[in-house]
Amino acid sequence: MSSAVHNWFNSEVFLWRNLASVFWSILKIPVVLIFFNFLSGLSITHPLEWLFGTFAVVLTSRFWLCALVNTACLVLVSRFTIPHFSVAADIDSSMLMSVLNLLRWKRLPLLVISSVSGAVSAWSLSGLIGPEYGSLTTVIEPETRLTVLNETHLFIVASGILAGICSFVFFFRDRQYFLAFPNVHRLKLFRVKNGTLQLFKTTSWLSLHVVKYFYILYCLFGEVPKMWITRSFNINNNPNVPEFSTFVGLFNPSLFWQTYLCTFFIIFMWSLARIMIRIYHTERIEFCVNNVLAEDADKNLADALSCKESSILQHLAFLDLNWLSKYSPSRRQELLSLSQPGGHPRAWVATSSAALQAVRELCDAIRDENTAVMSRVSVSAQKSVSNFSSSSYNPSAAGDSYSSTFLNTDGSVTPSSSDEDVKTPSPLMKWISSLGNLPFLSQLIAEYPDISSRRLFSYCQMHIWAVEALSQIASKSITEDKYGVVQTILPSLIRTLLDLYEAMEKHFKLTTSVLRRTNGVYDGPPDALLRFELHAINKAAIYRIVNSYQLHLEDLRIGQDYFRKLQPFIAYHA
16 A cells, blocks of 8 residues: 555655646746846936836847746756755765765766756846847947857856856755745645745855855956857957956946856756745645545545655655644544444554554664764774774883894994884875864864754654654543543553653663754754654653543552653643
């Protein structure tokens, strides 16, 4: 059934959410183009002509041709961007690996498409700005039809290439591919509104930095593409305009303004499309709890919880289970009801088993990581002890040092065979080790703190929902469970939560897991908060169950060891 629910999700949910997000992004292109044309034709001295020209361009064919070209570029970039979206962020071990991972084989197609689409988008936008930017060549002597290179057009197109590359870098650097599910579920309209306003502020600042670095790169390497174009197409340079590779040529406020607007448009539109994709894919799905009808067999919640073929589907299933446990009494009654024929709680058994299995798998992974950390600590301790003992003073070493040399007849000293066996590091190894001691390189290759712990808990968002949902259903089953089906898994639930709590407590003691705050606000990566949130949710879940079953805890067959572990929670409640 996992393949069935996976096929249903891909064909009826994932595909249509991609199409809807790209479609709404396309509808915003004409609006943003009008805003772009409004700013590109800025003229304070002639305001009426400026406003009239802005709205007159909308009725021209070049405006809609530009919109069509940018639509094609947006669809192409989105097509290659969607496979990179994930419910877990990629956690690089060092700053150097963060740079090298941008050049993975599976990311290179997106890099090529982004750079080419950026150049094409900038080319279409240059035609919308005005005739002085719209063509690669220009005629400076109408009588002789002398055609020269229009470097302003080349400058705008080249800036589009860098804007596309920077958009690719921002996508991975800022974790725009990370599908972070919101804590408060709101309508898509309000999420798009808040995301657009924040994106506008961020892109305005980022575009300024991109243009700054583009000016520097064009000063250094701008002659290379210009020389290739002039030689390949036999085009002369414009003698009336200073070269842009010099400071005088680049000091052009109008060119800077148009370059900034083109860069802003490309980064803003592509980032807006990614926001729409994130909003659509993090929207909650209501799965079928007890599939009585045949057409609902592919939408079963229990099958989606155990489907490991799609991590997005599995996270959406746990999100729906968490939502069901808090805000849907009717669906909880359906979950805790008896299935016919036979009168067995098939829906609850399948759902709770899938959720408990996910929590147990995480608990086992934490235990394995704790064992690995302890083994690494013991090995490092043994090395330090052996180094200390070898470096300590040995009285016989002094006599051995004198007896290890022999005096020849000519007065020279010959070392013994034991000295010759000592291997000295090669010059290459010395050079590599010296490079690693440089401050800049050591910072590049230094491993981030808690990297193994962050990778361990990168997928624990669904476990947070599982723990909270199971505890919520268990606490509310006292008044809602008519057939006592929840009590059948209650001992197993308590043991699993206690095991997870004990494993996480030990993990936090073995690692340097510290929640760092600046002025009371956490300023680190968002994935680093998941482990602390899971620990807090798990502790709250145990307290919730103890509070609900305080009079019946002794009747539960959880074992003496687990009952002893539960005593601190019982004593705190008492």
